Amino acid sequence: VTAGHPHAPAFLARSAAVIGLGLIGGSLARELAARGVRVTGADADEATVAAALAEGVIAAALSPDLRELRDAEVIVLAVPVDASVELLARLAPHAHRARLITDAGSTKAAIVAAAERLGLGARFVGGHPLAGDHRSGWAASRLGLFARARAYLCPAAGAGAAAVALAAGLWRSLGADPAVVPADAHDRQLAWVSHLPQLASAALALALRDAGHPRASLGRGGRDVTRLAGSSTSMWTPVALENAAELARALAALETRLAHLRTALEIGDRRALDAVFDASRAWSEAAASV
Amino acid sequence: VTAGHPHAPAFLARSAAVIGLGLIGGSLARELAARGVRVTGADADEATVAAALAEGVIAAALSPDLRELRDAEVIVLAVPVDASVELLARLAPHAHRARLITDAGSTKAAIVAAAERLGLGARFVGGHPLAGDHRSGWAASRLGLFARARAYLCPAAGAGAAAVALAAGLWRSLGADPAVVPADAHDRQLAWVSHLPQLASAALALALRDAGHPRASLGRGGRDVTRLAGSSTSMWTPVALENAAELARALAALETRLAHLRTALEIGDRRALDAVFDASRAWSEAAASV
Numbered sequence: 351v352t353a354g355h356p357h358a359p360a361f362l363a364r365s366a367a368v369i370g371l372g373l374i375g376g377s378l379a380r381e382l383a384a385r386g387v388r389v390t391g392a393d394a395d396e397a398t399v400a401a402a403l404a405e406g407v408i409a410a411a412l413s414p415d416l417r418e419l420r421d422a423e424v425i426v427l428a429v430p431v432d433a434s435v436e437l438l439a440r441l442a443p444h445a446h447r448a449r450l451i452t453d454a455g456s457t458k459a460a461i462v463a464a465a466e467r468l469g470l471g472a473r474f475v476g477g478h479p480l481a482g483d484h485r486s487g488w489a490a491s492r493l494g495l496f497a498r499a500r501a502y503l504c505p506a507a508g509a510g511a512a513a514v515a516l517a518a519g520l521w522r523s524l525g526a527d528p529a530v531v532p533a534d535a536h537d538r539q540l541a542w543v544s545h546l547p548q549l550a551s552a553a554l555a556l557a558l559r560d561a562g563h564p565r566a567s568l569g570r571g572g573r574d575v576t577r578l579a580g581s582s583t584s585m586w587t588p589v590a591l592e593n594a595a596e597l598a599r600a601l602a603a604l605e606t607r608l609a610h611l612r613t614a615l616e617i618g619d620r621r622a623l624d625a626v627f628d629a630s631r632a633w634s635e636a637a638a639s640v
Numbered sequence: 641v642t643a644g645h646p647h648a649p650a651f652l653a654r655s656a657a658v659i660g661l662g663l664i665g666g667s668l669a670r671e672l673a674a675r676g677v678r679v680t681g682a683d684a685d686e687a688t689v690a691a692a693l694a695e696g697v698i699a700a701a702l703s704p705d706l707r708e709l710r711d712a713e714v715i716v717l718a719v720p721v722d723a724s725v726e727l728l729a730r731l732a733p734h735a736h737r738a739r740l741i742t743d744a745g746s747t748k749a750a751i752v753a754a755a756e757r758l759g760l761g762a763r764f765v766g767g768h769p770l771a772g773d774h775r776s777g778w779a780a781s782r783l784g785l786f787a788r789a790r791a792y793l794c795p796a797a798g799a800g801a802a803a804v805a806l807a808a809g810l811w812r813s814l815g816a817d818p819a820v821v822p823a824d825a826h827d828r829q830l831a832w833v834s835h836l837p838q839l840a841s842a843a844l845a846l847a848l849r850d851a852g853h854p855r856a857s858l859g860r861g862g863r864d865v866t867r868l869a870g871s872s873t874s875m876w877t878p879v880a881l882e883n884a885a886e887l888a889r890a891l892a893a894l895e896t897r898l899a900h901l902r903t904a905l906e907i908g909d910r911r912a913l914d915a916v917f918d919a920s921r922a923w924s925e926a927a928a929s930v
Contacts, residue, residue, distance in 0.1 A: 570773050624873055
C-alpha cells in the first residue's frame, strides 16, 4: 500500500474495471492500482487510455464491446451522468461475475432506477465521492483525492449486504468516509450543497464577464468564489438537468436572498446588512467546529 | 530585511503609525517593523494593542488623543471605512509632520473626499491592498500577506508626487503591485470584483442555512464558494453601504444571470446550460494565463 490513510483497511477485491478515466475515475484507478488491484479501464479519449497504460495504472484497456468486464469483480462507471444509464445497459450482459457495480456520478436517482430496471439491483450500489473540484480529466487525477472525503452510497432496491459492504470498504480503503443515503434524498441534498454552489459560481463568472471584469482582476476571496466556474461543461450540464427541479428551487432561494441584500443596499438598511453578515459568519463558524 | 520579495526595494521612511491592527493593519505593522521601521499603533481592542507591544511589532501605543502622530512620517488608517472619515478629522491636527497619510479601506471615494475637505489632500493617497480574506483581526495578521497582491492607490486632488511615490514605494517594498486609479473608478470596479463576490458568498450561505444545510455538508468546491461568508460584519456593512449604488447594480446583474439559469433548468434547455458552463470556463481560463 503506497497511498491513503496508514490505518485504512484493505480493499477486498483483486480486480476492478473503471470506465471513464477523468478526475474521479482516473484517481480511483490510481488508488486501486497502488493497492495491488488489477485495474482495467476505458475512456472516450484515446490519449487518456494510452497514458493510463503507459503509467501502469491500468493493466489493460477494455475493448469497445466491453467483453473483458466478465473478469472484473468490481465495475465502476465514472462517466457523465447522462452517459451512465446507456453504458449500464451495454455492460449488463458482461457483468454477471461482478460482485459490485457502482458509479461516481453527482446525481443518483436515474442510475439507481436504471440498475433496478436492468435486473442489476442486487449488485448495484450507486456511489458519489464528494471530491470533485474545478479541474477535470486524466491530467487532474491524482492519489489522495478521496482522503477524508464524504462518499455517498445509494444502494439499489434489493442490493445485497455483501455489495453494500464491498462499496463501503472500497471507499474506506481510500481514506474516504462512506455514508448510505437513499438516491432521492441524496439528489435533493446535493442540489443545495454542491450543484447550487456550482451554478452560483458560474453565474457570478458571467455577471463579471458581462461587466468587463477578467478573473485576474479579482482578489483571493473573489477567486475562491469563482473557482468552480472553471468546471467541465460535459459533467455539469447533465447533472443540472437530472436534478433540475430541486436545483431550480435552490436557485430561487438564492435569488431571493440576493434581492433581499439589494433592497437593504437601496434603502441603506444597516441593520439588515449587519444581520446578514452576522448570520453568514455564524453559519461559517458553526461548520468549522464540526 | 527579514520578509518580502528578495528584490523588493527598501521603504523610505523610518517611522510609521498604524491605526487599526486587524488583518490588514496588523500585517502592515508586522512588515514595517520587520524592515526596521519604528511603528506606533492603536486599536479599539486593548488586548490587540498589548499583543502588538508584547510581540515587538509596535514600539509604542498611541494615546487616545493621538498626539504621538506628530512624530510619524507615515500615517496609515486601517479601520472600518465608516470610522475612517471621523478618524481622519481627529488626527489632522497632529499630522503636520507626516509626508504621507494613507488608508487601507475597500472603498475610496468617501475617504479621499474627506482628506480634500480637511486640507490634507497634498499628502493623502488612499490605499487598498487586495489582500483581504475571510479571516480578520490581529490574530489573522501575518507577514507575507501582501506578496504579489494588487495595491490600489487613489491620490487626493492635489496630492504631491512625493506622497504618491512614497505610497507606491511602501507597497512595492512589501512585495505588492501598486496601481494608481481615481477613487470613483476604484469603487465602481471593486463593487464587481470584490464586494459582489462577498455578498454572493454571504447570500449563498444564508440560502443554505435556511434550507438546513451546515457548511460541513459541503465539498471542497462548495467550501470555496462560501469561504468569504465568514468575513467580518464590522468591515463589510460599511463597505457595502458606501458602495451601495454600484453594488446594487452588480447584485441585480447576478440575479438576472441566476434567473436565466433557473429558466434553462425549468424548460430543460441543454444548449443554454452548455453555453453558460462553456462561457464561465472560458472566462476562468483566460484569467489563468494572465
